[in-house]
Amino acid sequence: MRQIASDSNVEFVQVDGIRHALAVPNDTRFGDQWHYADSAVGIRAPTAWNTSTGTGVVVAVIDSGILSHTDLNANILPGYDMISSTTGFSDAECQQAGASPGCGKSDDGNGRDSNPNDSSNIVHGTHVAGTIAAVTNNAAGVAGVAYNAKVVPVRVLGNQGFGSDSDIADAIVWPPAAPSPACRPTPIRPKSSTCRWAATRRAAKRRRTRPRSTPRSPTARSWSRPPATAISMSPARRRPAATA
Numbered sequence: 444m445r446q447i448a449s450d451s452n453v454e455f456v457q458v459d460g461i462r463h464a465l466a467v468p469n470d471t472r473f474g475d476q477w478h479y480a481d482s483a484v485g486i487r488a489p490t491a492w493n494t495s496t497g498t499g500v501v502v503a504v505i506d507s508g509i510l511s512h513t514d515l516n517a518n519i520l521p522g523y524d525m526i527s528s529t530t531g532f533s534d535a536e537c538q539q540a541g542a543s544p545g546c547g548k549s550d551d552g553n554g555r556d557s558n559p560n561d562s563s564n565i566v567h568g569t570h571v572a573g574t575i576a577a578v579t580n581n582a583a584g585v586a587g588v589a590y591n592a593k594v595v596p597v598r599v600l601g602n603q604g605f606g607s608d609s610d611i612a613d614a615i616v617w618p619p620a621a622p623s624p625a626c627r628p629t630p631i632r633p634k635s636s637t638c639r640w641a642a643t644r645r646a647a648k649r650r651r652t653r654p655r656s657t658p659r660s661p662t663a664r665s666w667s668r669p670p671a672t673a674i675s676m677s678p679a680r681r682r683p684a685a686t687a
């Protein structure tokens with residue numbers, strides 16, 4: 444790491460850490476969505492819907508991908524699978540993270556591509572997308588907070604709901620206008636999330652005033668993750684802010 448950090452072309456070096464999804468509730472009725480209520484314990488969604496229902500808004504959900512759902516499909520735009528490893532983390536890393544061998548692998552037999560399907564059946568990303576933009580006023584399922592918004596699913600969590608900081612950082616800078624990854628893997632694995640923070644900062648600087656309806660595809664990569672990986676970010680890879 445010191446050798447990488449000493450390179451004047453490298454902004455910082457950090458551990459490519461492991462992230463995972465948390466618990467997913469299985470509520471299926473609006474009546475159970477007490478947190479939407481017009482009350483002290485709710486977000487007052489019914490009142491807010493008199494002002495806005497999310498029309499014209501596009502939300503990128505960086506999570507486990509998407510599964511087909513009749514109460515959601517109409518509001519899903521083309522997304523991307525950012526999981527770069529077909530083998531996942533090492534057995535030792537999975538054990539340290541409290542997971543079984545194979546955690547974090549893509550489970551779809553390939554690396555990055557334009558299919559954000561939740562091949563690992565984690566469901567977390569579908570649940571989050573549904574919370575945001577489930578089809579509403581259709582006498583079925585639940586209601587979305589912004590039910591006229593559109594969702595771009597970006598898959599970063601694979602087997603057992605685990606994923607890497609580097610894939611997450613690349614996903615952050617992709618939608619809606621980054622054609623290639625911003626973080627590149629190099630040989631060691633630190634532990635902080637500076638890369639994700641930097642990616643978020645850069646994506647915010649580049650944010651357009653009007654979202655694209657169809658995001659641009661990043662450069663696809665397919666590779667097996669080595670036993671240990673570090674992330675380095677070079678100032679030369681910074682992109683200028685996009686204009687409207």
